[in-house]
Amino acid sequence: MSSRTVSEIGEHALISRITARLAMPPWVLVGPGDDAAVIEPERGALDVLTTDAQVEGVHFDRRFVPPDAIGHRALAVNLSDLAAMGAQPRAALLSLVLPGDLDVSVVDGMLDGLMTIAARYRVALIGGNITRSPGPVMVDVTAIGSVRPRRVLTRTGARPGDEVYVTGTVGGALVGLRSLQRTADDGVGAGLKTRPYAVECEEKYLRPEPRVRAGLLLGRNRAATACIDLSDGLADGIRQIAAASGVGIAVDEDAIPFAEGVREYHQAHGHDPVCTALAGGDDYELLFTARPSVRGRLRAVRQQAGDLPMTKIGVVTKGQQLVLRTASGARDLPAGFEHFR
Ligand SMILES: [Mg+2]
Secondary structure (H helix, E strand, O other), X not given: OOOOEHHXXXXXXXXXXXXXXXXXXXXXXXXXXXXXXXXXXXXXXXXXXXXXXXXXXXXXXXXXXXXXXXXXXXXXXXXXXXXXXXXXXXXEEEEEEEOOOOEHHHHHHHHHHHHHHHHHOOOXXXXXXXXXXXXXXXXXXXXXXXXXXXXXXXXXXXXXXXXXXXXXXXXXXXXXXXXXXXXXXXXXXXXXXXXXXXXXXXXXHHOOOOOXXXXXXXXXXXXXXXXXXXXXXXXXXXXXXXXXXXXXXXXXXHHOOEOOOHHHHHHHOOOOHHHHHHHOOOOOOEEEEEOHHHHHHHHHHHHHOOOOOEEEEEEEXXXXXXXXXXOOEEEEOOOOOOOOO
């Protein structure tokens, strides 16, 4: 089979190759092929817009992140942001920045991953752009969603007395990333492949599932007072909600739903398991606060979201203090992950 590169096939042929895969819903009045897309707004709803880029060498390593996972992650991280706002995803724009010597099959693979998750959440890819990169592969996605005015979730609504919840499990994506890195560095079999939890953690890193349905239901049921998605770790999420809402938060260490293997992995590598797991990003779960009186509504949300676990991990307090309560006392919440550091 002859393989061709991006420069050999050329920009226009590459764009046609991608647009041939797309189907436009009726509310897309002008789709790919013109200077810009034109869409009809959803009646009675607000538009929610977000953008996030995945950069080779910063967000992913092509030695162990396959093309379909690059495409999946590029859209998933944006859908996760829409979920955190309580929005229904609708459309996305895709900007590809590619080195000329990149094999076209890599582009096809990235599109495979992106189109699969787009179909799952009924997101229409309505336009984009391809530019030459001097080196790394970059995939930049803009996602557009809609939400009814009274159902918008933000980071600012947490009040003292609210309970703090997190969906799913945390810490798994970091362990998955470390496992993939080790295998790539040391050769096949030297990673965590012998551990039963490694595959699940790797999958969590490679193909995170944005909590779209849970976010929608939390907004629709008016169950949450504040919400954020966990891109940069649980500690960072707690910090962001507390700062935006002007409150403190106390987290119970024993209540945190760490993914299977997280404690074991960090302990085995000589790290404080809780600190490391709290700082580990890429989980894309939702962290939210809710009044204690809406526990019934939360149960309904959980059921309708396919029995997605929602674990109470702490409470919102007066003042600005962020503490981690342990069996032996309380300490300051460890710092989270920050870009540019
Ligand atoms: Mg976010």
